[in-house]
C-alpha cells in the first residue's frame with residue numbers, strides 16, 4: 080500500500096500544479112480551492128478506511144499522503160519557477176523568483192518604496208521581483224504601462240473590491256473605457272466650476288481652524304489637519320455633504336478606519352491572494368475587519384445619497400453616477416448597483432487620501448526650504464487666490480507642487496499591470512505575454528537618468544533650469560493615457576488654492592523641537608503614501 084500511496088499522492092501533486100495552478104488566476108477562487116482539497120481529503124480518507132486495518136492506520140496514511148501531495152506540489156512549483164519559467168533569466172533576488180512571500184516579508188514594515196529602490200540599485204532597470212512579476216525602473220516605465228501604445232491590462236490587485244467593482248477597478252478594458260466617461264464628466268471643467276467655490280469654502284474653514292491654533296499658541300499637526308481637509312472636501316465633492324471634521328476639529332472615525340484598512344495592504348500590495356484569503360476566511364479580525372467596515376461606510380454613504388437624490392440641488396460626483404444608473408432602464412438590478420456604484424464610492428474615498436499626502440509633503444518642504452515659501456509669497460502677492468486660472472500660471476508655485484509630487488508621489492508603488500498578447504519590450508529586453516509588470520513611481524521619478532540630482536528638491540528644474548530634467552517621460556505622478564487620474568485637475572485646484580490661501584496670511588515653519596526626519600523615517604507605502612508626523616507653526620505675516 081505504501082508505494083501506491085506515495086505514487087498516487089505525488090502524482091496528484093504534479094497534476095494539481097501542471098493541470099490546475101499553473102493555469103490562470105486563483106485569488107478569487109480560494110474558497111473553492113480549500114473546498115476542493117477538503118473533498119479530496121474526505122474521499123481519500125474514505126477509500127483509505129476501506130483498505131486499511133484500522134482508522135488509526137487510515138489516518139496515518141492520510142497524513143503521509145497529504146504531506147507527499149503538498150511536498151510534490153510545492154517542489155514542482157519551485158523547480159518550475161527556478162529552472163523553466165519564462166522569466167528565469169531576468170536578474171533579481173533568487174528567492175523573489177521562487178515565491179512572493181519574499182516580497183511580503185521584506186515589505187512587512189510597509190516600506191515597499193524603499194525596498195523597490197534597493198532592488199533597482201542592486202539589479203538594474205528591469206528586474207524579476209516575483210515568480211511571474213517584473214518591476215520596471217526605467218524612465219519610460221510608467222508610460223510603457225499606461226501610455227497610448229500600451230496593451231497591458233490591470234493586474235489582480237484591481238479585484239480587491241470584489242464582489243464590488245467600479246468603472247476604475249474593472250480589469251475589463253472595454254468596460255473601463257465605456258464607464259470611465261461618467262468619471263470624466265463628473266470631474267469635467269463644468270463640474271470643476273461648480274466644485275471650486277465649495278472647495279474654497281472648505282479651505283477657508285480650514286484656515287479658520289488654524290487661526291484657532293495660532294490664537295491658542297499651539298503648533299499644528301499637519302497630518303491631522305490635512306486629514307480633516309481631504310475628508311471634508313471628499314464629502315463635499317462626492318456626496319454634497321459636510322462630514323464636519325474641520326468644524327469639530329476632529330478626524331472623522333471613518334478616516335481613521337480607512338487608514339488602518341489601508342495598512343493591511345502595505346506589505347501585500349502586490350500579493351492579492353493574501354488579501355483575498357483574509358476577506359474569505361477571517362473577515363472579523365484586525366485590519367481585515369476595518370477594511371470591511373470601510374467598505375460598509377462607503378456603501379452606506381452612497382445609499383444615503385441615493386435616497387436624497389430627488390431633493391439634491393447642488394451637483395456632486397455621486398449625482399453623476401446615480402443619473403447614469405437611473406438612465407439604465409431595466410438594467411438596474413442589485414448586482415449592477417453593487418458593481419458600479421458601491422465600488423465607485425470606495426475608489427473616491429480612497430482617492431481623497433492622495434491629496435492629503437501631497438499636502439503634508441508640501442508643508443514639510445516649505446518648512447525645510449523657506450526660500451521657496453517666500454518666492455511663492457512674492458508670486459501670490461498681487462493675485463486673487465480664489466482665481467484658479469491665475470494660480471495655475473504661477474511658475475515657481477507650480478514648480479514646487481510638481482517637485483513635491485515627483486520626489487514623494489502619493490501613489491508610490493503598486494498600480495500593477497499584465498502584459499498583453501504580444502508582451503512588451505523595455506530597455507531592449509522582451510517581457511513575455513501574461514507577465515505582471517509594475518513601474519514604481521517613487522523609484523522612477525528618482526532616476527538619475529531622468530532627473531539630475533534626482534534626490535534633491537530643486538523646483539527650478541521645472542522653470543529656469545530645464546537641463547535638470549533629462550527625460551520628461553519619467554514624470555508621471557498621475558500616470559498617463561486612458562488610465563490617467565481623472566481627479567488631476569481637482570487635486571491641483573485643491574493644492575494650489577489651499578496652499579496659497581495659507582501663505583497669503585501665514586509663514587510656516589517646523590514646530591519647536593520637531594525632528595524633520597520624522598516624516599521620512601515614518602513614511603509608509605500603503606496604496607497611498609502615509610507620511611510620518613509633520614508639526615508646524617503658522618506665524619502671521621507682518
Ligand code: HEM
Pocket residue numbers: 247248259262426427430431433434437488489490494556557558561562563564565566567569570
Ligand atoms: C495629488 C493627488 C492625486 C494623485 C497623485 C493621484 C494619482 C493617481 C494615479 C497614479 C492613478 C492611477 C492609479 C491606477 O493605475 O490604478 C490615479 C487614478 C485615479 N484617481 Fe487619482 N490621484 C490624485 C487625486 C485624485 C482625486 C482628488 C480623485 C477624485 C476625486 C482621484 C480619482 C482617481 C480615479 C477615479 C482614478 C482611476 C482612474 C482610472 O483607472 O481610469 N484622484 N490617481
